[in-house]
Structure formats: structure tokens, C-alpha cells
Amino acid sequence: MTSSARAADAGADQLPAMFQRYRADIADALRGGLSLGEIPVYDMLRYYMGWVDSDGNPCEATQGKALRPTLCLFGCEAVGGSAGSALPAAVALEFIHNFSLVHDDIQDEDETRHHRLTLWAAWDVPRALQAGNVLRVVADRALERLLDGGMDYGQAVGIARMLTGAYLDMIEGQWLDISYEGRRDIAIDDYMVMISKKTGALIRCSLDMGVAIGTTDEAAIRAFRSFGRSVGYAFQIRDDSLGVWGEEETTGKPVGADIRRKKNSLPIVYTMARADGADRRELERVYGKEGLDDGDVSLVLDVMERVDARGYSQRLAERHCASALDAVAGVEMAATVREEIEELVQFLLVRER
Amino acid sequence: MTSSARAADAGADQLPAMFQRYRADIADALRGGLSLGEIPVYDMLRYYMGWVDSDGNPCEATQGKALRPTLCLFGCEAVGGSAGSALPAAVALEFIHNFSLVHDDIQDEDETRHHRLTLWAAWDVPRALQAGNVLRVVADRALERLLDGGMDYGQAVGIARMLTGAYLDMIEGQWLDISYEGRRDIAIDDYMVMISKKTGALIRCSLDMGVAIGTTDEAAIRAFRSFGRSVGYAFQIRDDSLGVWGEEETTGKPVGADIRRKKNSLPIVYTMARADGADRRELERVYGKEGLDDGDVSLVLDVMERVDARGYSQRLAERHCASALDAVAGVEMAATVREEIEELVQFLLVRER
Numbered sequence: 103m104t105s106s107a108r109a110a111d112a113g114a115d116q117l118p119a120m121f122q123r124y125r126a127d128i129a130d131a132l133r134g135g136l137s138l139g140e141i142p143v144y145d146m147l148r149y150y151m152g153w154v155d156s157d158g159n160p161c162e163a164t165q166g167k168a169l170r171p172t173l174c175l176f177g178c179e180a181v182g183g184s185a186g187s188a189l190p191a192a193v194a195l196e197f198i199h200n201f202s203l204v205h206d207d208i209q210d211e212d213e214t215r216h217h218r219l220t221l222w223a224a225w226d227v228p229r230a231l232q233a234g235n236v237l238r239v240v241a242d243r244a245l246e247r248l249l250d251g252g253m254d255y256g257q258a259v260g261i262a263r264m265l266t267g268a269y270l271d272m273i274e275g276q277w278l279d280i281s282y283e284g285r286r287d288i289a290i291d292d293y294m295v296m297i298s299k300k301t302g303a304l305i306r307c308s309l310d311m312g313v314a315i316g317t318t319d320e321a322a323i324r325a326f327r328s329f330g331r332s333v334g335y336a337f338q339i340r341d342d343s344l345g346v347w348g349e350e351e352t353t354g355k356p357v358g359a360d361i362r363r364k365k366n367s368l369p370i371v372y373t374m375a376r377a378d379g380a381d382r383r384e385l386e387r388v389y390g391k392e393g394l395d396d397g398d399v400s401l402v403l404d405v406m407e408r409v410d411a412r413g414y415s416q417r418l419a420e421r422h423c424a425s426a427l428d429a430v431a432g433v434e435m436a437a438t439v440r441e442e443i444e445e446l447v448q449f450l451l452v453r454e455r
Numbered sequence: 456m457t458s459s460a461r462a463a464d465a466g467a468d469q470l471p472a473m474f475q476r477y478r479a480d481i482a483d484a485l486r487g488g489l490s491l492g493e494i495p496v497y498d499m500l501r502y503y504m505g506w507v508d509s510d511g512n513p514c515e516a517t518q519g520k521a522l523r524p525t526l527c528l529f530g531c532e533a534v535g536g537s538a539g540s541a542l543p544a545a546v547a548l549e550f551i552h553n554f555s556l557v558h559d560d561i562q563d564e565d566e567t568r569h570h571r572l573t574l575w576a577a578w579d580v581p582r583a584l585q586a587g588n589v590l591r592v593v594a595d596r597a598l599e600r601l602l603d604g605g606m607d608y609g610q611a612v613g614i615a616r617m618l619t620g621a622y623l624d625m626i627e628g629q630w631l632d633i634s635y636e637g638r639r640d641i642a643i644d645d646y647m648v649m650i651s652k653k654t655g656a657l658i659r660c661s662l663d664m665g666v667a668i669g670t671t672d673e674a675a676i677r678a679f680r681s682f683g684r685s686v687g688y689a690f691q692i693r694d695d696s697l698g699v700w701g702e703e704e705t706t707g708k709p710v711g712a713d714i715r716r717k718k719n720s721l722p723i724v725y726t727m728a729r730a731d732g733a734d735r736r737e738l739e740r741v742y743g744k745e746g747l748d749d750g751d752v753s754l755v756l757d758v759m760e761r762v763d764a765r766g767y768s769q770r771l772a773e774r775h776c777a778s779a780l781d782a783v784a785g786v787e788m789a790a791t792v793r794e795e796i797e798e799l800v801q802f803l804l805v806r807e808r
Contacts, residue, residue: 139623141630205588209581228562228633231584232626235558238591239623246616255608263599270492270592273585277494280581 118445120176121167124185124192128171131193135244146221146233147240150204156224163218167455169337170195170304174312176446177326180439183316190247191261191311197241198269199304204234206276210363241265253315261311268307275300282366286374286389293371294335301341302334309333325433329443332426336450339419342367344454346403347412352455358399364389368418369411370402376409416451423447471798473529474520477538477545481524484546488597499574499586500593503557509577517569520808522690523548523657527665529799530679533792536669543600544614544664550594551622552657557587559629563716594618606668614664621660628653635719639727639742646724647688654694655687662686678786682796685779689803692772695720697807699756700765705808711752717742721771722764723755729762769804776800 136147148154152163171192178188206212207220208230214220222230245265248258278296282288309330313323344353345360346369353359360367377385385405388398406412426447430440489500501507505516524545531541559565560573561583567573575583598618601611631649635641662683666676697706698713699722706712713720730738738758741751759765779800783793 139627141627142634143626143630205584209584229630231558231562232629232633235591236623236626238588239619239626242619246612249612255612259599259602259608259612266592266595270589273496273589273592274492274494276585277496277582280585281495 170308173308177309177312178316181317188315194241194245201237268303271299271303297338301338305334306330328429332422335422523661526661530662530665531669534670541668547594547598554590621656624656650691654691658687659683681782685775689775
């Protein structure tokens with residue numbers, strides 16, 4: 103994409119209004135959730151959330167999108183519930199998500215995320231490991247606040263089970279992802295199974311929890327579950343594209359970052375499956391190397407262009423977005439809610455970060 | 456201790472009858488809890504629990520004492536409850552304990568435990584990290600089975616909160632422990648605070664959960680809470696002694712292991728506080744070194760002998776055991792129950808593993 107085309111797209115890349123609407127409430131609840139104790143681990147966690155620098159001084163680091171809590175609150179409102187009643191579930195999701203990132207950073211030996219040092223890089227592995235575990239407890243505690251809102255114990259336990267179930271799926275997905283490392287024969291179906299667990303589970307769960315808090319209508323619950331599944335795919339597919347073709351300025355990673363890491367993301371899985379002849383041999387040679395240099399990365403990018411891996415990824419994401427819209431087509435909802443759903447889905451297709 | 460003195464003590468070192476009584480039920484429930492999914496992580500966890508070798512074949516590795524689940528079931532019975540009703544809590548405790556060990560092994564870079572490779576050493580850090588996280592979920596799931604036994608949701612949530620609370624304390628203790636590393640000025644009071652969280656919290660919680668499941672009598676609940684606090688201290692103090700003077704054959708660690716690791720355990724904290732003159736200077740010199748050799752270890756052992764660190768540790772453990780017995784002196788219970796409590800407390804003082 104040329105830079106003028108990017109400029110023209112700038113509007114579509116803006117976060118949909120729902121993100122803005124819930125932002126302050128989510129931020130407040132997150133801060134409240136991170137005040138369980140006084141040991142320095144909480145400073146590390148506030149740093150990781152982007153609220154303070156590594157010395158504990160308030161700062162204005164880039165915040166995440168808060169996709170999962172936003173989906174949770176929106177799901178609740180979309181089916182007629184009040185967003186406030188789902189807030190404990192929303193923040194629990196964001197904490198669980200960040201907990202998994204803290205451990206992922208250790209696992210992948212990633213030294214930066216969102217242009218900042220990760221916890222193990224800024225402190226050390228033992229402290230980062232514990233900080234992640236604390237965040238997991240913080241998530242549990244945040245979820246318990248559903249009871250303060252008057253939810254009965256039975257329903258609260260049911261909601262908690264949804265979260266642990268999604269979390270187990272997520273680990274299973276991470277496990278698959280690890281087991282794919284170094285392999286060059288991952289089928290697209292294998293990849294889809296992996297992302298439906300690794301990323302999809304928590305995104306689905308965000309909508310599931312919000313919707314279950316907002317309504318008891320089984321048809322709506324089923325429709326949004328299916329919506330969430332498609333949204334999860336679309337989100338990760340776009341993420342994989344950004345991991346290869348995203349601009350460093352917006353993604354925090356250099357172009358080709360996921361190629362250099364030999365990550366089995368969609369563009370490479372697709373390219374491996376499609377490339378033949380000399381291209382295939384070159385890919386085999388490059389991926390057989392210990393470390394990839396700039397020349398290798400641009401060679402892989404060239405092959406990706408020849409098989410149109412970028413176009414393929416985008417079309418696949420579009421297909422999942424269309425399925426998402428179909429899934430909720432039969433659910434009765436206000437016109438404004440449907441417009442927001444369309445805006446969300448459109449955003450997932452064009453987002454640059 | 457001479458080997459004949461050890462032989463004479465062999466009887467006292469036997470696990471008290473309560474461990475034998477609950478062993479089969481605990482083992483069955485643990486195995487049941489570890490069948491949530493089919494990904495290889497469950498094989499890793501079965502390996503860690505000592506049920507299979509690293510290829511997944513059944514084996515007879517040394518099992519742990521199952522101290523925490525045993526205390527939980529015993530606590531429940533001691534106040535008139537049925538041990539079976541506390542079984543979900545008991546296994547959740549054992550899973551949480553093992554989860555923390557899996558992560559501790561990573562953190563401390565320990566390659567063996569109970570004479571077997573640890574998970575990160577037998578597999579790798581990413582897989583071990585995830586396996587630990589799965590075990591944490593397994594614990595949550597195990598605890599949910601309290602509901603299957605007919606416990607009402609409110610009480611089950613209360614019990615779950617006890618466990619998360621203890622777990623938060625445990626992390627806080629691990630945190631303190633990390634922050635003490637490399638320091639040579641830890642006061643005995645600091646040490647006591649650290650162990651009361653790091654080890655004590657989960658041991659206290661084992662009794663608290665069992666007792667809360669077995670009775671609603673507030674006086675008994677308070678008495679056992681105090682009992683649990685003292686038992687936790689006695690357990691860790693003895694553990695620290697075994698870490699310095701325990702035989703490799705029974706502890707799985709060479710004599711002086713904790714000296715070599717420069718661990719701030721009770722014998723060294725006490726010795727640092729007591730040694731003066733040439734002894735103090737020698738300690739400073741040895742602990743200032745990067746790595747300790749056999750000569751350094753035996754020098755430290757000599758200083759420990761001069762300040763009678765071993766006698767001090769044992770007397771402190773005895774004092775906590777006496778407090779434990781005092782705590783429950785006023786609780787009405789069958790004579791056989793009180794005998795078992797005495798047997799348990801005696802065991803904590805003389806155990807060799």
C-alpha cells in the first residue's frame with residue numbers, strides 16, 4: 103500500500119466508537135483491580151499495563167486496544183444488558199490476556215512489546231514469572247466482583263467456568279503453536295485449529311461472557327457464540343498480516359518480523375503450501391538456516407508476493423467477517439447496535455495496529 | 456547423628472498413620488483431576504506427579520508425602536466432618552503446591568527434584584511454564600467438585616477464596632525470598648515473615664479449608680488456624696535443617712546443598728547473626744564469592760557447628776510444635792484425634808525427608 107493510500111485509510115483504521123465509549127470505565131476498573139497488595143510486583147504490573155515507567159512514575163505509554171473487555175461490554179449491551187454489570191468479567195479478561203502475554207514474553211524471549219521492555223527483560227525471569235502468576239490471581243479476584251453487583255453464586259460460578267475453559271483452550275493453542283515450531287509442513291487447517299484456540303478462545307469467551315450476563319435468550323447466546331468464533335479468526339488473520347507487512351511505527355515490530363522469527367503464521371503457512379519449483383527450494387533453504395538475515399526476509403517477502411499471500415489472507419479475513427455478520431443477522435437488535443457491529447467487523451479488516 | 460542413632464529414630468521418622476489412611480483416596484482423586492485434556496502437557500504433569508516416566512510409561516517414582524491434602528482431610532475429620540467431603544479441596548491444594556514447584560524449578564534453575572529431572576530440564580522452559588499454568592487450572596477445576604458433593608455455591612466460593620488468598624500470600628513470600636537473595640543481613644524476624652507466607656500460607660490454608668468444610672464452630676476454626684500457623688513454621692524450619700544437614704539418600708540433595716546455593720534459610724540466617732570475629736569474616740568472604748566449592752561449604756558447616764545452628768533450629772521447631780499443641784488444647788475432640796495430632800507434630804520434628 104502506498105503512503106497516500108494509507109492516509110486515505112486513516113479514517114477506517116480509527117478505533118470504533120464502542121472502544122471510546124467503554125475506555126474510561128475499563129481503565130478505572132483495571133486500576134482498581136491492581137491494588138490487591140503492596141509488594142513491588144504490583145508496580146511491575148502497572149508498568150506492564152502502561153500506566154507507570156519502570157521506576158513507578160506515572161507515564162503515558164501506548165495503551166492496548168482493550169479489545170476483549172470492549173467486546174465483553176458490547177456483547178452485554180447488544181443483547182439488552184447493562185455494560186456495567188459485565189465490567190468485572192471485562193477486566194478479568196484483560197488481566198488474563200495480559201497474564202498470558204507476560205508468560206509469552208518469557209517463553210518467546212521477546213525483549214520488547216509496544217516499544218517497551220517486557221517484564222523479564224526489564225526485571226528478570228523469576229520476577230516476571232511470578233508477576234504473571236499474580237496477574238492471574240488478580241483476574242480471578244476481579245471476576246469475583248460479579249457477586250458485588252448482585253449476581254447469584256450459581257451464575258457467577260458458571261461465568262468463571264467459561265473463563266477457565268477458554269483459558270485451557272488458549273494454553274492448548276499455545277501448545278500447538280510450540281509444537282509447530284521448526285515445522286514447514288503445517289496445513290492451513292492445522293493453523294486454523296491452532297489460532298481458534300490460541301487467540302480465538304479468549305475472544306469468543308469475551309463475547310460469550312458479556313452476552314450470558316446480558317441475556318438468558320438461548321438463540322441470541324448461540325448467535326453471538328458463532329459471531330465470536332468468526333471475529334476471533336478475522337482478528338488473528340489480520341494480526342498475522344500485520345506481523346509480516348505491518349509498519350514498525352504502528353505495530354512496534356519491523357516489517358517481516360514474523361518471517362525473521364520463522365513464526366508459523368498464516369502468510370508463511372499459505373506460502374509454504376503454495377510455492378513450488380525454485381521458490382519452494384529457496385524457502386526450504388532459508389527456513390533451514392539457523393538465523394535469517396535481511397536478504398532472507400526480503401527473499402521470503404518476494405515469494406509471498408508471487409503467491410499473493412497478502413491477498414489470500416485478506417480475503418480469508420473478509421470471509422470470516424461476512425460469517426460474523428451472518429451469524430447475528432437473525433438476532434433482533436436496535437439499528438444502532440447493528441451499525442456498531444458492522445463498524446467493528448470493518449475495523450478488524452483494516453486495522454493497522 | 457550417628458547411623459545407629461538414626462536407626463533408633465527410624466520409627467519416629469515413619470509417616471504418621473493419617474498419611475497412610477488417606478493416601479489411596481488422594482491418589483485416586485489426583486489422577487482423576489489430571490484427565491482434563493489430551494494434549495501432551497498432561498503427560499508432563501503425570502510425569503511430574505511421579506506416575507509415569509518421561510516417555511509416558513507407568514513407573515514407581517518416589518511420591519511426595521501429600522502433606523497438604525493430608526492436613527486438609529485430617530482437619531476436616533478432626534472437627535467432626537467426613538474426610539470425603541474435603542477431598543476436592545485436598546487435591547486442589549496438592550495441585551497448587553505442585554504448580555508452584557514447577558514454576559519454582561524454572562525460577563531457581565533446579566534440574567532435579569526427588570532424584571528426577573524437573574519439567575524444564577526434561578522438556579524446556581516454554582513447555583514447563585505452560586504445564587505449570589495448566590496445573591493451576593487443574594487445581595481450580597478440582598476445587599469446583601466441592602459443588603458435586605452438594606456444597607452450596609456461597610460456601611464453595613468462600614473456600615475458593617481461601618485458596619486464592621493463600622496463593623497470593625505464597626507468591627508474596629516467594630517475592631520476599633527472591634528479594635533476600637544475595638543479602639547477608641536478613642534478621643530472623645524477616646526470615647519468619649518470609650516463611651510464614653512462602654510455605655506457611657498453603658499449610659495453614661490446608662487446615663483452614665478442611666476445618667471450614669467440617670464445621671461451623673468458630674472457636675474450633677480459630678484454634679486450628681493458630682495450630683496451622685505453628686505447624687507451618689515447624690515444617691519449614693525442619694525443611695531448612697534438612698536442606699543443610701539432610702542425607703542425600705533421603706532428601707535427594709547433597710549435604711550442604713542450601714549452603715552451596717547461598718540460600719537464606721534459617722541455619723545460615725541464624726549463623727550470620729551469631730557469628731563474630733574470624734568466623735564472621737570468613738562467612739563474609741565465602742558468601743562474597745561467585746560460586747562455593749566443597750571447602751567453602753565445610754567451612755560454613757564448621758561455623759554453624761560453633762554457633763550450634765542445628766540445635767537452635769531444632770529448639771525453635773520444638774517451640775512451634777508446642778504452640779501448635781497448645782492452640783488446640785481447648786478444642787473438644789476424641790482422644791484418638793488428639794493422639795494423631797501429637798503424632799503429626801512429633802513427626803514434623805524428626806522427619807528425615
